[in-house]
Amino acid sequence: MIKKGFTIWFTGLSGAGKTTISDRLVEVFTERKIHVEVLDGDVVRTNLSKGLGFSKEDRDTNIKRIAFVCKLLTRNGAGVIAAAISPYREVRAHARTEIKNFVEVYVKCPLEVCEGRDVKGLYAKARAGEIKQFTGIDDPYEEPLNAEVVVETDKETVDESASKIIAALEELGYIEPSAA
Numbered sequence: 001m002i003k004k005g006f007t008i009w010f011t012g013l014s015g016a017g018k019t020t021i022s023d024r025l026v027e028v029f030t031e032r033k034i035h036v037e038v039l040d041g042d043v044v045r046t047n048l049s050k051g052l053g054f055s056k057e058d059r060d061t062n063i064k065r066i067a068f069v070c071k072l073l074t075r076n077g078a079g080v081i082a083a084a085i086s087p088y089r090e091v092r093a094h095a096r097t098e099i100k101n102f103v104e105v106y107v108k109c110p111l112e113v114c115e116g117r118d119v120k121g122l123y124a125k126a127r128a129g130e131i132k133q134f135t136g137i138d139d140p141y142e143e144p145l146n147a148e149v150v151v152e153t154d155k156e157t158v159d160e161s162a163s164k165i166i167a168a169l170e171e172l173g174y175i176e177p178s179a180a
């Protein structure tokens, strides 16, 4: 059960594993009858933020929109997962302040590993200059300095990462500990 609304705020490079871990969390939550809403960066960019690009200004606008929706849901007692790269520290700090019940999860994975995975073929395009302002290649990624949870997806399994996040939610008093 959800004890109070929360937002799990993923941040990390493209291909680090935000969507994969988010999907696994939804499965775990479903088993535990905890309903969550997901705002995945790629999905948001096809509707709520359709038309925005990847300049710093557009990225910040995108993140502020996601944060706004997370705030509304969270203050109404919902569990929310936001999974966007959110490369800039300052706008993540804005999201934290707005949302309040904010659990930042740094999905940490070396650039070389993300690039090796190249799930969507975007790194190859960025290296070829076909995509500009790609995070980690020709746009910055500012690592979190005090995330509630750090998962290292080049060293942990998806399940291990998901378990760390669930444990943090329990410890922070957002969800009831599992009966098991």
Ligand SMILES: Nc1ncnc2c1ncn2[C@@H]1O[C@H](COP(=O)(O)OP(=O)(O)O)[C@@H](O)[C@H]1O
Residues within 6 Å of the ligand: 012, 013, 014, 015, 016, 017, 018, 019, 020, 021, 107, 117, 119, 152, 153, 154, 155, 156, 157, 158, 161
């Ligand atoms: N421990 C792990 N955690 C998450 N993803 C992993 C892990 N090991 C390998 N992967 C793989 O890495 C890729 C991550 O892609 P994705 O979840 O789409 O990243 P993002 O949403 O951060 O861009 C997937 O192909 C996934 O199967």
Ligand SMILES: [Mg+2]
Residues within 6 Å of the ligand: 018, 019, 020, 040, 041, 042, 083
């Ligand atoms: Mg993703």
